[in-house]
Amino acid sequence: xxxxxxxxxxxxxxxxxxxxxxxxxxxxxxxxxxxxxxxxxxxxxxxxxxxxxxxxxxxxxxxxxxxxxxxxxxxxxxxxxxxxxxxxxxxxxxxxxxxxxxxxxxxxxxxxxxxxxxxxxxxxxxxxxxxxxxxxxxxxxxxxxxxx
Numbered sequence: 087x088x089x090x091x092x093x094x095x096x097x098x099x100x101x102x103x104x105x106x107x108x109x110x111x112x113x114x115x116x117x118x119x120x121x122x123x124x125x126x127x128x129x130x131x132x133x134x135x136x137x138x139x140x141x142x143x144x145x146x147x148x149x150x151x152x153x154x155x156x157x158x159x160x161x162x163x164x165x166x167x168x169x170x171x172x173x174x175x176x177x178x179x180x181x182x183x184x185x186x187x188x189x190x191x192x193x194x195x196x197x198x199x200x201x202x203x204x205x206x207x208x209x210x211x212x213x214x215x216x217x218x219x220x221x222x223x224x225x226x227x228x229x230x231x232x233x234x
Contacts, residue, residue, distance in 0.1 A: 093116065093118065095116065095195070098227055099219075099220070104123065106118060114134050114137075117129055117131040122209075126209050126217075128217050129200075130199065130201055133197060137198040139191035140172055142191045143191040146173075146174075147174045150176050150187055154185070159175070160175045160176075161173075162175045162188070166190065166192060167228075167229060171190035171192040171201070173191055174187075183206050184207040188201075188217075190221075194225065195228035195229070203217040
């Protein structure tokens with residue numbers, strides 16, 4: 087049975103063997119991080135609808151570059167729930183391992199969302215379907231309750 091996160095605007099299912107960290111909400115940003123049993127995690131942030139998806143994706147990449155100055159970034163886009171999500175794929179060195187992060191941002195259901203997935207490169211390949219399932223669960227929940 088999957089576990090659930092049930093916060094307004096951040097409701098989704100996730101694997102029961104993953105842990106969840108709910109950040110303190112602010113008036114403009116709410117976020118939740120779901121941690122895999124390994125190195126991987128998925129952070130979903132909900133911003134006001136006025137927030138620009140491109141600027142939010144750029145800010146997320148800047149944070150990665152601040153931590154890993156040699157990070158290589160590639161602009162990316164992806165269709166999520168029929169909407170274009172903008173973002174980046176980021177490759178970086180962390181100690182003796184390669185890391186991969188994917189940042190996607192889109193406006194959906196009255197808000198702007200940033201979806202940030204990160205893991206060690208080999209683990210990322212294995213858990214990317216789980217990241218996608220969590221994202222789809224979120225978007226399905228939003229669609230079910232959306233009034234745009």
